[in-house]
Amino acid sequence: MSSIEQQAKGKKEGDIRYLTPLNIETAKVKKYCMFQKSGIKYVDYKDPDFLMRFINEQGKILPRRLTGTSLKYQRKVAVAVKRARHIALMPYVADLLK
């Protein structure tokens, strides 16, 4: 017969086991498309400050999987960023943008 202490410890010596499971937050925060949520229909290329949200420090367009934008609006964002780059409102290549 093993003692209660040994049972709680489990078979391996030094392996920590808990009687109640640890309270770890596992629910993921759902990403959402900010255009659909706030009802924006047109992505304006003349507003570089707004488009800054969709590019990284190097000035690259962020993928949908990071921003949560829906496909419909991701296409519009991509076009708007490219237009903004053409008229020099945003850089094609950059370093430490944010």
Added chain:
Amino acid sequence: MNHYETVFILNPVLSEEQIKETVKKYEEILVSKGAKMISKENWGLKKLAYAIQHKKSGFYHLFEYTVAGEAINELEIEFRRDERVMRYLTVALDKHAIAWAEKRRNRNKKTA
């Protein structure tokens, strides 16, 4: 008649008078092609995100108008020939864009 919007960047070495003259020239080209000007915006001297023709700033101007599509080609040929224009961009506006442009204009009017 389609709805268009043109942004163009003028060379920063131009004097104020030359800029006015250039802007007027393009407005006249459009009007002579039967365009109806909806709005004109002057964003003034702005810093460019990258150097164009070794210049780091430029005068931004924005036109919004309705015109038949053929006129755009002629306008852009004029832009390409003109050394004073460093960059231009013409965009056709859809119904959402028109609604946004109107909203933007009203907002700008309020702040101005």
